[in-house]
Each structure stands twice: as structure tokens, then as C-alpha cells.
Amino acid sequence: MNTRISILLVIATLLATGPAWADPSGKIRLPNLAALEARASETVEVTLDAALLGMASRFLDAKNPEEAGVREIVNGLQGVYVRSYTFDEPFTPQKADVDMVRSQLTAPGWSRIVGARSRKDNTNVEVYILVSGQQAMGLAVLAIEPKEFTIVNIVGAIDLERLHRLEGQLGVPKLGIAKQP
Amino acid sequence: MTEELENELRRSLRTNDPGELFTRRVMQRLPHEHRAAPRRWLTWSAGLAASLLLVFGIRQKVLEQREQAAGLRAKQELLEALRVTSGKLDLAYQAVDKENET
Numbered sequence: 440m441n442t443r444i445s446i447l448l449v450i451a452t453l454l455a456t457g458p459a460w461a462d463p464s465g466k467i468r469l470p471n472l473a474a475l476e477a478r479a480s481e482t483v484e485v486t487l488d489a490a491l492l493g494m495a496s497r498f499l500d501a502k503n504p505e506e507a508g509v510r511e512i513v514n515g516l517q518g519v520y521v522r523s524y525t526f527d528e529p530f531t532p533q534k535a536d537v538d539m540v541r542s543q544l545t546a547p548g549w550s551r552i553v554g555a556r557s558r559k560d561n562t563n564v565e566v567y568i569l570v571s572g573q574q575a576m577g578l579a580v581l582a583i584e585p586k587e588f589t590i591v592n593i594v595g596a597i598d599l600e601r602l603h604r605l606e607g608q609l610g611v612p613k614l615g616i617a618k619q620p
Numbered sequence: 621m622t623e624e625l626e627n628e629l630r631r632s633l634r635t636n637d638p639g640e641l642f643t644r645r646v647m648q649r650l651p652h653e654h655r656a657a658p659r660r661w662l663t664w665s666a667g668l669a670a671s672l673l674l675v676f677g678i679r680q681k682v683l684e685q686r687e688q689a690a691g692l693r694a695k696q697e698l699l700e701a702l703r704v705t706s707g708k709l710d711l712a713y714q715a716v717d718k719e720n721e722t
Contacts, residue, residue: 494687
């Protein structure tokens with residue numbers, strides 16, 4: 440619980456003191472992962488720009504509380520990009536692909552809010568946010584698991600409180616994000 | 621004098637209804653295709669307009685269906701993307717919690 444509060448405090452501090460000169464675009468260049476796709480047993484590749492998000496949003500049912508929650512989140516977004524590959528056998532991604540993503544996340548404005556590495560589980564999860572003014576304008580997640588490799592990039596104004604309200608819905612597991620003060 | 625002449629001319633040149641019988645006779649003497657032509661032109665125009673409306677309607681319907689399919693696909697992708705994102709954020713929090721416990 441303390442960890443969660445600490446993470447939220449970091450986020451709150453970044454939002455409060457983040458550099459106003461940060462690049463407002465939270466989009467990162469994703470590596471070409473065609474080789475992974477060929478080897479993966481399951482692939483999730485999502486590329487939704489602002490136009491497609493708008494189109495998707497129109498088909499979200501406002502009367503359905505779950506979909507209405509998603510709609511609220513999507514309203515401030517400019518893009519959602521996901522590359523997730525699941526393998527039958529343990530797999531290590533190319534270092535160059537991982538480095539390409541990480542190097543972009545060292546740019547001004549981006550901050551790593553979570554960096555968890557477990558040697559035991561052979562898992563490495565990193566969460567970054569791009570802060571512009573007092574608003575989180577981008578989110579990036581890099582997750583390397585023994586049989587899974589995932590890159591997530593969400594571009595636009597991300598409302599953590601709304602994301603919090605989405606937890607547990609639509610089959611989404613509970614995030615345990617506490618409400619921001 | 622001039623006025624009288626004018627009046628006389630007006631009387632002589634005024635239009636007179638030739639009557640129903642005269643009109644019918646003239647129409648009967650006209651070749652058949654001359655009489656049918658306006659009606660055929662109208663039929664063709666109406667047919668063309670109806671065809672155009674039909675084509676336009678079908679095209680609109682196809683476009684609407686395509687847009688709906690694309691929208692529903694985008695919605696599914698969005699939900700899938702949020703599911704993956706939430707799953708990985710959850711993994712991050714769990715990993716941090718585990719680190720703190722040890």
C-alpha cells in the first residue's frame with residue numbers, strides 16, 4: 440500500500456513540477472517487430488490514431504457504465520499503440536529493439552515512475568509518463584516477461600483518476616491505483 | 621383615323637380559340653412518334669433519375685456499413701489495448717509490491 444502511495448506521490452510531484460518545455464507529443468517510435476510476430480503464438484497489435492479513436496468512441500455505448508468509462512478516458516487521447524507478443528517457449532527480445540524504445544524514453548519530459556525487475560521471475564516492467572505542464576501527456580510501458588514481450592504507448596491527456604475508475608471493468612484486472620489527492 | 625386603323629388591326633389580329641375539334645384534328649394529322657416523343661422522354665428521365673437514386677442509395681448503405689464495421693473493429697482494438705495496458709500496469713504494481721515485501 441505504501442508503495443502505491445509513493446508511486447502516486449512521484450506522479451503528483453512530476454505533474455506539479457514537470458517542465459513546461461517538454462515535448463507535448465507522447466508518441467514514441469516503435470521498432471519493427473515483424474520477426475517477433477512470426478514466432479509468437481499470440482499477438483496483439485493495436486494502432487489507433489486520433490481519427491480511429493474518435494471512430495471507436497462513437498461506437499462505445501454511453502448508457503453502458505463500463506463503456507462510458509472507456510469513453511471518458513479516450514476523449515483526451517491522441518493515440519493508442521500496443522505491441523504484445525506471447526510465446527510458447529521462453530524468449531528474449533532483441534536488445535536493439537528494447538534499447539530503441541528505452542532511448543526515446545530518456546528524452547526531456549519523460550520520467551520512469553516504475554522500474555521493477557525480478558531476477559527470480561525473469562521479469563522486467565518499466566512504466567514511464569510524459570509530463571507537460573501539469574498534465575500527463577503520454578504513457579509508455581515496457582514489459583519483458585519470460586514468454587511475453589509488450590510495449591504500450593498511450594498519447595494524449597491521460598486522466599489517472601478516470602483510469603482508476605475503469606479498473607476491474609471490461610475484464611481489466613484491478614490496478615490498485617489510489618485516487619489522486 | 622390612325623386610331624381606328626389600329627383598333628381594326630387589333631380586332632383582326634386577336635387570338636381566337638380554334639376550338640376542341642380543330643385541336644383534335646391537328647393532333648390526329650401529326651405523325652404518331654411526334655405525339656409520343658414527350659412522354660417517352662419523360663419516361664426515360666424518370667427511369668434514369670430512379671436508377672441514379674438507387675445507385676446513390678446503395679452506395680450510401682455500403683459506405684455506412686463499411687464505416688460501422690471499421691468503428692466496431694476500432695472499438696474492439698481499443699478495449700483490447702486497454703486490457704493489455706491495465707494488465708501490464710498491474711504487473712508493475714505487483715512487482716513493486718513484491719520488491720517491498722522482500
